[in-house]
Every structure is written in structure tokens, then in C-alpha cells.
Amino acid sequence: MEAPAGGVDDMTKLSYLHEPGVLQNLALRYQTNEIYTYTGSILIAINPFQRLPHLYDGHMMEQYKGAPFGELSPHVFAIADVAYRAMINEGKSNSILVSGESGAGKTETTKMLMRYLAFMGGRKGTEGRTVEQQVLESNPVLEAFGNAKTVRNNNSSRFGKFVEIQFDKHGRISGAAIRTYLLERSRVCQISDPERNYHCFYLLCAAPPEEVAKYKLGDPKSFHYLNQSNCYDLVGISDAHDYLATRRAMDIVGISQKDQDAIFRVVAAILHLGNVEFTKGKEIDSSVLKDDKSKFHLQTAADLLMCDLGALEDALLKRVMITPEEVIKRSLDPVQATVSRDGLAKTIYSRLFDWLVDTINVSIGQDPNSKSLIGVLDIYGFESFKTNSFEQFCINFTNEKLQQHFNQHVFKMEQEEYTKEEINWSYIEFVDNQDVLDLIEKVQVISHLQ
């Protein structure tokens, strides 16, 4: 049978199911803006790199509501609808796994899934701070602090997240919990051209003048943690606008004005900390603040963090070693002091992020009596740069683990089922990465034993 000119909406309808056939089919569909295609019960989404509002409006959501799977064109709403209906009809909790390489569209897809679930489980006609509103508005807040421009994606998630949406016995959203994983800490003090640091730093520099003055900020080009790259602005994005949008989202999520101020004080303090430089002190292997500029930035950082200036300076210039006999304070040379400055900045930032997630969770609230839940997993996708670090290793390992989970369900379990039922079936060859996983996981076991 000849394949239809516009491609098929389900890969299982292809006469030849092989890589060229699959790619050809996806390309044909993409040409007519058909970005979704099924492979049985799995949805493949191609990044359109343009807004397609008609695909996601309220009318579309109405259409997919309760429609039998496969009856309408492939769509992310259909996947969410299946999950929701399975939960209602069978009382079963389930999870939706979104995977793909960096920039493929996972986070956007996750947001659409969440929107649909909020549509199905939300209360009609209510506005303001409902649970579903809070869940949706947690996205821009988390993105401001956990996303950055990379070479692959202007809004790349630098953390993984698992959002658990809880429902009551009527299928209404009654609570939610957000779990995050593995924020990329190194980005706080080290970025390479043409990437950016976390969005929040640029947003704050573009805040209304009185706030910029309050935090003693100004041109982002004057901060070491930002000026290692020549990229400051993103095409089509206004940091000033996004600053206000983030503040509004924080209001809806339920973060108090006082806490918001504290959050941005910490963000500003990190920028000031990064501008503290060191030079050799009188004693060997010791250091002092380089100049008045460094003194100013350290003082500002201490003020913003509301901590003692002397203690902060000591923490950067000296290392405390605790031996069974005594506590030794050893001074650090300028290179070591810089390492400890960056270490402090990274730790403060990642704790700020964790605190933010905790605060959002407390504010949204979990429902201890929830009957069932739908989880949506959005982790960061496979990455391979010119130079790759331990962070890429962890990201890629996680992706391989998820791929194995996928293989397990799609190939292994299916094929075992066929064998059990003695169905005549030729095995599908697939690359099984279990050996690689074993290698890495067993290395961990050995190192634990040592």
C-alpha cells in the first residue's frame, strides 16, 4: 500500500517500520505543521519553533475532553486526557514521562500537559489563587531561577522536575507537590560564550530603577558572573517585562512580599560576591581584598545577606580545619580564596533554589487525603558539548535510565507478552543500554564499599 502524501498519524500504520520511514513520515507531517504523531500509545512531538496558538486554545481542550484515544489528531492533550480518565475510571495514579534531547520541547510539552490537567480538574469560573493557578504559575517562577540560555535552547531547564498533581475523589485538583533534581550549580559562577547565567540575574538588573538602586545593581556587564559571556539579551525577550511577570507569578504562588525581597537580596548578593577579588597578603599563602572596589562589593554582599562583614571576609580568606586535637584556621592564597568565593556563591544559590521550591510547595499545599495523582516528569535532556563535565555525565546517565524504562515497557514487556501468548512475531531489534547502566551503577557500589 502506498503511504498517503501527508504521512500517517500513527507510525504503526507505516508499511515499513524502519528509521528512514519514521523520519520521512515525521518530516512530511512537519511540513504541514502537524507536529504530533503517535506510535501506538506513545506521542512523538516535534518542536515547531513557532507559536501555534490554535493548537492549544480552550476550544481544543474541549474537543479532546473525553474523546476516545486515537479518534482525533494526535495531540498532547489526548495523552493528558488518557491519564486523567484512567485515574477517574480505575482510580489509578499514573505518570507521564517526557523525554528528548535538550531543546526538543519537553518543558513546553510539560506545561501543556499541566494546563490540560488544570482544565479538567479545575474549578470553573474561579480566579486568583486556586491550587491549579498556583501549580501553573509555579512554572515561570521556577524557570526564572532554574532556566538559562544555552547553545541549544534560550530557555533551557538546568534542573529536573517531577510535578505531582493530586486529585480528590471527584477528580478535582486538591494539592500538588514539585520535586526538583540536580540543579546545575556550576553555571552560577562559570558561563561560556554565548550562553547566559540563570535568568533571574538579568531580570533583576532590568528591574525598575528604585529596585536596581536598592540592590546596588546596574549594568549586567559590570558583574564577573555575567560578563564571562558576551550574551546579555535574548532576541524577543524583555528582561524588564519578565521581572514584573516573575513578581506577579510569585504573588499568585503565594510568596510574601517580604520573602520576595529576601530572594532578590540573595540574588543580588551573589552578583556582588562574584566581584570580590583577591591579591597576595603579607604572609605567604595568604590573601587580602584586592582594592576598594572589592571592599565595596563584599560590604554590599554582607549587607544584602544581613551577615557580619568580618565573618564573611574570614570565610573567604581562611579555611577552617577541624582535627581531633584542635581547630586550625589556615589562610588561603588568592587562587584558593577565589575558589572558596565561587563555592559559597554556588551553595547559596542552590540553597535559595531548594528553599524556593519548598516555599512553593508549602504555599500550594499537599492534600493528605488525596485519592490519586498524576505525575509529570520533565528532566533535562541528553547533552554533549565540546567539553563535558560531571554534570553532563549525570544528565546523560539519567536519560539512559529513562530510556531503559521506556525500552522495558515498549519492547521487553510487549514482546514477552507475545511470546507468552505464543503469537507468531519477529523480534524487534533495539539497542539495549542495560550494560552501560550496569557498568556505571556497579562502579558506584564498589566505591561505596571502599
Ligand SMILES: Nc1ncnc2c1ncn2[C@@H]1O[C@H](COP(=O)(O)OP(=O)(O)O)[C@@H](O)[C@H]1O
Ligand atoms: N509546542 C511548542 N510550541 C511552540 N514552541 C515550542 C513548542 N515546544 C518547544 N517550543 C520552543 O522551543 C523552545 C525549547 O523548548 P523546551 O520545551 O524549553 O525544550 P526542552 O525542555 O526539551 O529543552 C521553547 O522555548 C519554545 O520557544
Ligand SMILES: [Mg+2]
Ligand atoms: Mg526543559
